[in-house]
Amino acid sequence: xxxxxxxxxxxxxxxxxxxxxxxxxxxxxxxxxxxxxxxxxxxxxxxxxxxxxxxxxxxxxxxxxxxxxxxxxxxxxxxxxxxxxxxxxxxxxxxxxxxxxxxxxxxxxxxxxxxxxxxxxxxxxxxxxxxxxxxxxxxxxxxxxxxxxxxxxxxxxxxxxxxxxxxxxxxxxxxxxxxxxxxxxxxxxxxxxxxxxxxxxxxxxxxxxxxxxxxxxxxxxxxxxxxxxxxxxxxxxxxxxxxxxxxxxxxxxxxxxxxxxxxxxxxxxxxxxxxxxxxxxxxxxxxxxxxxxxxxxxxxxxxxxxxxxxxxxxxxxxxxxxxxxxxxxxxxxxxxxxxxxxxxxxxxxxxxxxxxxxxxxxxxxxxxxxxxxxxxxxxxxxxxxxxxxxxxxxxxxxxxxxxxxxxxxxxxxxxxxxxxxxxxxxxxxxxxxxxxxxxxxxxxxxxxxxxxxxxxxxxxxxxxxxxxxxxxxxxx
Numbered sequence: 167x168x169x170x171x172x173x174x175x176x177x178x179x180x181x182x183x184x185x186x187x188x189x190x191x192x193x194x195x196x197x198x199x200x201x202x203x204x205x206x207x208x209x210x211x212x213x214x215x216x217x218x219x220x221x222x223x224x225x226x227x228x229x230x231x232x233x234x235x236x237x238x239x240x241x242x243x244x245x246x247x248x249x250x251x252x253x254x255x256x257x258x259x260x261x262x263x264x265x266x267x268x269x270x271x272x273x274x275x276x277x278x279x280x281x282x283x284x285x286x287x288x289x290x291x292x293x294x295x296x297x298x299x300x301x302x303x304x305x306x307x308x309x310x311x312x313x314x315x316x317x318x319x320x321x322x323x324x325x326x327x328x329x330x331x332x333x334x335x336x337x338x339x340x341x342x343x344x345x346x347x348x349x350x351x352x353x354x355x356x357x358x359x360x361x362x363x364x365x366x367x368x369x370x371x372x373x374x375x376x377x378x379x380x381x382x383x384x385x386x387x388x389x390x391x392x393x394x395x396x397x398x399x400x401x402x403x404x405x406x407x408x409x410x411x412x413x414x415x416x417x418x419x420x421x422x423x424x425x426x427x428x429x430x431x432x433x434x435x436x437x438x439x440x441x442x443x444x445x446x447x448x449x450x451x452x453x454x455x456x457x458x459x460x461x462x463x464x465x466x467x468x469x470x471x472x473x474x475x476x477x478x479x480x481x482x483x484x485x486x487x488x489x490x491x492x493x494x495x496x497x498x499x500x501x502x503x504x505x506x507x508x509x510x511x512x513x514x515x516x517x518x519x520x521x522x523x524x525x526x527x528x529x530x531x532x533x534x535x536x537x538x539x540x541x542x543x544x545x546x547x548x549x550x551x552x553x554x555x556x557x558x559x560x561x562x563x564x565x566x567x568x569x570x571x572x573x574x575x576x577x578x579x580x581x582x583x584x585x586x587x588x589x590x591x592x593x594x595x596x597x598x599x600x601x602x603x604x605x606x607x608x609x610x611x612x613x614x615x616x617x618x619x620x621x622x623x624x625x626x627x628x629x630x631x632x633x634x635x636x637x638x639x640x641x642x
Contacts, residue, residue, distance in 0.1 A: 176476030177313060177483065180351075184332050184487065187344050191336015198516035201337035201523060202269050202499050203415040208342060210422045215349035216342050216488075217413050217430035221248050221404070222352070222437055223298070223489025228305040230438055231462035234445020235455065238382030241445055243393050244400065245438025251401035253431030255410065256424050259567050263414045264423035265636055271408045271563070272504030278566040278632050280574035281508065286581050287559045288504035291408045295497040296530055297551035298409065302490035303329065303538040305459070306483055312463040313479055322538045325487075330531030333491045334524045338416060341491045348488040355478035356440050360466060364447040367469045377450050395600040398607070403552035406563045409489070409496040494534060498526040549597050557588035557606020561614050569618075570629060576618030584610030 195201045208216065226245045233241030268274050272288025303326050310321030332340055368374045381387050404410055417423035441462065448461035451468060455461055466478045502523040511518065561584070562577040587609040591602035618624075 188332025188335035191340025204338040213426040216345040219345035219349040219488035230441040231445040232459035234442035235458040235461040237388040240387035242438040242442035247400035249434030251404035256427030264420040279577040292500040294555040299493040326535035334527040399552040403556040558585035575621040580614035
């Protein structure tokens with residue numbers, strides 16, 4: 167059943183506002199730096215919300231709530247791992263990333279290794295980022311279908327058009343402003359409205375625990391193997407995601423990048439627990455749902471007064487759109503910076519690159535919508551993205567910062583073999599298996615170390631250039 171007219175109006179006004187901000191960003195994006203990294207001047211009071219918004223999308227809200235509906239509070243582990251991975255990124259390499267003043271993951275790999283490692287790494291990271299955008303579009307389509315009463319397919323198309331429109335217009339400037347607005351809405355919606363009203367509807371925590379089986383409150387109820395799989399996928403994967411790195415590149419300085427990223431990771435952990443708890447509440451109020459990923463939007467329509475429910479659903483949409491726009495722009499940045507700029511038109515000016523990036527956003531956005539319709543499931547698509555990213559490029563990326571003996575031959579071999587092993591293992595064992603990511607990491611590490619030792623030491627000039635790049639950027 168569709169939502170009340172006033173709820174629909176609230177969400178519709180919100181979506182129009184997002185498009186309006188896209189036009190504002192279009193007028194303000196004067197340079198390539200503005201379009202891709204928001205001029206590298208985001209202060210910490212804005213950086214923490216917008217980094218949090220990138221992390222917390224459809225998997226964290228619709229997917230996390232669905233896991234809470236199925237497994238109880240242990241369904242929070244997926245989002246908890248995303249938060250822990252983000253905090254680890256802040257602790258380990260965010261300072262170096264901010265100091266490099268790069269645009270993309272591929273550019274960082276090229277500086278440390280060679281152009282081919284950078285290009286192949288960028289292609290894999292672009293597939294990852296686009297897949298994340300697809301998962302968000304699926305999730306938004308699910309919420310739209312509940313809200314408006316139309317089919318999920320038609321709502322995915324509508325959501326995709328809106329996301330592509332404002333992202334292509336304003337780039338990172340628009341994404342930063344919209345993410346900040348979206349973070350405010352989803353924080354109010356989840357913590358100040360949905361959670362208190364949901365707990366009130368079931369008699370508080372005591373009422374919830376007395377109604378449901380104790381298994382719903384077992385921290386490991388989802389399974390130790392699943393928790394371990396989430397660690398491999400999400401802690402390691404989010405640390406090398408272009409969408410996360412591109413947000414780090416927007417920080418006004420290295421201290422903002424480090425502190426803000428750690429705080430955003432902590433916020434994500436709390437958010438994950440909240441959405442899983444809401445999913446658990448939905449078990450009591452909405453038993454026997456055919457699609458667990460619809461638990462949260464249907465719960466909101468049932469427990470929250472008309473008008474406020476529209477605001478909360480706008481908050482859910484905010485969480486998803488904030489990740490969808492960031493990952494779509496991230497994928498476009500990788501294609502523009504690491505393929506078009508490197509191989510097709512290396513001598514063009516920033517105006518040309520900005521225009522090309524907008525075109526790439528539209529093209530990738532069209533594929534995003536098509537794939538979202540065909541895939542239809544949030545968590546499976548997310549597993550594919552993180553398996554490929556982590557298994558193929560985690561080792562050479564972190565080796566770039568922490569192992570001076572690494573060579574470009576080792577990095578290139580690691581990326582190629584890791585990617586092949588992950589794809590073959592997914593085909594052999596399926597999406598539910600932990601083996602693809604384990605096999606990918608083992609193969610990637612073994613060949614990275616072995617080939618680097620066999621072909622090393624790395625060229626002194628290349629290694630010195632890398633160290634000088636970090637040092638000179640930090641001093642600027």
